[in-house]
Amino acid sequence: MDNRSVLIAGGAGFLGSHLCKHYLDRGARVICVDNLSSGRMRNIEHLLDITTFRFVLHDITDPLDLGERIDFIINMAAPASPPRYQADPIATFDTIVIGSENLLKLARKAGARILQASTSEVYGDPEIIPQTEEYCGKVQTMGPRACYDESKRAAETLFYDFHHSLGVDIRVARIFNTYGPNMDPEDGRVVSNFIVQALSGRGLTVYGDGHQTRSFCYVDDMITGLTALMHSKVDIFDPVNLGNPGEFSILELAKIVLEETQSNSTIEFRDLPKDDPEFRRPDISKAQRLLDWSPEVPLREGLRQTIIYFAAELGRNAQPTE
Numbered sequence: 001m002d003n004r005s006v007l008i009a010g011g012a013g014f015l016g017s018h019l020c021k022h023y024l025d026r027g028a029r030v031i032c033v034d035n036l037s038s039g040r041m042r043n044i045e046h047l048l049d050i051t052t053f054r055f056v057l058h059d060i061t062d063p064l065d066l067g068e069r070i071d072f073i074i075n076m077a078a079p080a081s082p083p084r085y086q087a088d089p090i091a092t093f094d095t096i097v098i099g100s101e102n103l104l105k106l107a108r109k110a111g112a113r114i115l116q117a118s119t120s121e122v123y124g125d126p127e128i129i130p131q132t133e134e135y136c137g138k139v140q141t142m143g144p145r146a147c148y149d150e151s152k153r154a155a156e157t158l159f160y161d162f163h164h165s166l167g168v169d170i171r172v173a174r175i176f177n178t179y180g181p182n183m184d185p186e187d188g189r190v191v192s193n194f195i196v197q198a199l200s201g202r203g204l205t206v207y208g209d210g211h212q213t214r215s216f217c218y219v220d221d222m223i224t225g226l227t228a229l230m231h232s233k234v235d236i237f238d239p240v241n242l243g244n245p246g247e248f249s250i251l252e253l254a255k256i257v258l259e260e261t262q263s264n265s266t267i268e269f270r271d272l273p274k275d276d277p278e279f280r281r282p283d284i285s286k287a288q289r290l291l292d293w294s295p296e297v298p299l300r301e302g303l304r305q306t307i308i309y310f311a312a313e314l315g316r317n318a319q320p321t322e
C-alpha cells in the first residue's frame with residue numbers, strides 16, 4: 001500500500017478509525033473526512049502527528065474535491081446507532097443518499113475504487129434465517145427505521161448504477177452488527193449500552209422480552225473482511241455479507257456481559273422499539289468463497305477486549321477536570 005492514497009469518509013467513527021489505522025500501518029496515505037456528528041476526534045487524535053495522515057472536517061452532503069490523487073475511497077459516513085440515526089431522519093437520509101452520490105462522483109473523477117458500508121438493515125425484519133445476499137428483504141418505507149434502511153438500499157442502487165452506467169469500480173459490504181474498542185459510550189447500541197451499564201452498576205436495559213437475536217462481529221474481524229473485499233483479486237461488484245454467524249438473543253448477551261464484567265447489575269425490561277427486527281444472522285458463504293474470509297474472534301473474547309476499552313473510557317471520563 002506504499003504511497004497509495006485512501007480517503008475514508010466517516011474516518012473518525014468507530015469502524016472508520018480502525019480503517020485509518022489499518023491503512024497507515026501498511027504505508028498508505030490516509031485522508032479522513034468527517035463532520036464529527038457521531039464520530040470523535042478522540043478516536044483519531046493519536047494519528048494527527050503522522051505525516052501521511054490528514055483530517056478534513058467536511059460534511060459529505062456537500063460535494064468534495066480535494067484536488068489530489070485518490071486511489072481508494074471507503075464510505076463509512078453515516079450515523080449507525082438507531083437513537084442517533086432517528087434523531088434527525090432527514091439528515092440521515094441525505095447523508096446516506098446524497099453523501100454516497102457525492103463520493104461516487106469523486107470516485108469517478110479520480111478513477112478510484114470505492115467501497116460502500118452497506119448494512120444488514122437492507123434485509124429489514126427478515127423472513128429467512130440466515131440472510132443471503134439474494135434475499136430482497138422485508139423493509140418499511142415508513143416508520144422510525146426507514147430513514148436508515150431505505151437510504152442504505154437507495155445508496156446501494158446508486159453504487160450499482162454508477163458501476164453499470166459509468167464504469168465506476170465499486171465494492172459493497174453488507175455489514176452485520178459489529179462491536180469493539182472506539183465505540184462511543186454514549187452511542188446507544190446494545191453492546192455499548194450493556195457494558196457501560198454493567199461497569200457503572202446500572203440496570204441493563206433489555207428492550208422487549210429479549211428473545212430477539214443479533215449476530216455480533218468483533219471489529220478486528222470486520223476490518224479484515226472489509227479490506228479483503230476492497231482489495232480482492234477478482235472483481236466483486238455485487239454485495240457481500242460481512243458478519244459473524246454466531247447468533248445470540250439479546251437476553252443471552254445481557255447475561256454474558258454480566259458474567260464477563262462480574263457486575264451485580266440487574267436486568268431491566270423496557271418497551272421494544274417499533275419495527276425492531278426479530279432475527280439477524282448472516283450467511284457468509286459468499287465471503288468465505290470469494291475472500292477466503294471468516295471471523296475468528298468468539299463473542300466472549302471480543303467482549304473482554306471491549307470491556308477493557310470501556311473501563312478505560314469510563315475511568316477517563318471520571319477524572320476531575322482542571
Ligand code: NAD
Pocket residue numbers: 009010011012013014015016033034035036037038039040058059060061075076077078079080081095099117118119120174175176177178179
Ligand atoms: P459511527 O457513528 O461510529 O461512525 C460514522 C462516522 O460518520 C462518524 O465519525 C460520523 O461523524 C461520520 N458522519 C456521519 N454523517 C456524516 C456526514 N454527513 N459527513 C461526514 N461524516 C459523517 O458508526 P460506525 O459503527 O463506525 O459505522 C460506520 C459505517 O458502517 C456506517 O455507514 C454504518 O451504517 C455502517 N454499518 C455499521 C455497522 C456496525 O455494527 N457498526 C453495521 C452495519 C453498517
Ligand code: UDP
Pocket residue numbers: 081082177188189190191193194205206207208212214250272273276277
Ligand atoms: N437493545 C436492547 N437494549 C439496549 C439497546 C438495544 O435491548 O439498551 C436491543 C434492540 O432493541 C435490538 C438489539 O438490542 O433488538 C440490537 O440493537 P442495536 O441498537 O445495537 O442495533 P440494531 O441491530 O437494532 O440496529
